[in-house]
Amino acid sequence: MLTTWKLLLGIVADQLEKHMSHYMTSAQTGMGSNTRGAEHQLLVDRTICQDSSRRHTNLVMARIDYKKADDSIPQSWILECLSTCLNPLSNMLEKTQYRYQFKSGTKKNHLFYMDDIKLYANKERDIDLLIHFTQVYSKDIGMTFGGLKRPNGTIKDLEEGYKYLGIMQSNINPEAKERHKAITEYKKCLRQILRSQLNAKNQVMAIITYTLPVLRYQAGIIKWTEEAIKETDIATRKLLTLHGAPHPKSTTRYY
Known part of the structure; x- marks a missing residue:
């Protein structure tokens, strides 16, 4: 019975992943069977930080952790997202003009993995607006921030470390x-x-x-x-x- 149940869950998960893969944004590419999971997001995050350090450009970041995400998000909202094939928060953030830009022209303003969001921008004002958008959206669907970590100033001012997906983040080599x-x-x-x-x-x-x-x-x-x-x-x-x-x-x- 247990084996049958696992096979059934595997089949459902495979079909659901194929369906949702067309609607997942680039900020969520860490979730799926053909990625390295959290490591994928960490590599992208590392690339952004290294690019800013190498080019001496401003980089302002904020890390948001949702409080009891699995229990607090309404089931009706999950069904709504599945039925309409939407990813509202990620799509909304990507449509804003506030983001960090690589030398190549590639732009990125957030990474989304499970109940962790990391925001990126070039200016203090921009990161404030991204946090505000995320907070308003989260409040509308009944979710609250469990933690908000935002280093003061740019990445050059970051001295106290904090963890993102289990890895210490700091301007001082950790x-x-x-x-x-x-x-x-x-x-x-x-x-x-x-x-x-x-x-x-x-x-x-x-x-x-x-x-x-x-x-x-x-x-x-x-x-x-x-x-x-x-x-x-x-x-x-x-x-x-x-x-x-x-x-x-x-x-x-x-x-």
């Missing part, structure tokens, strides 16, 4: 700190698995399923130095040997 945090969490998960009573096969499957994603999520977003990769590799081998994962007389690598 990559070393993020790498250290990821490696610490990775080793913690690895120890828990190696201390379990799982056999060798299931330990490997658990490491692949639960431990490696801790590093894999950030691998494409922040830069990993060769030294950091080697240190992580050495730490992994030490933990495996310490917990007796490789056979004492084995001449082959465990991974």
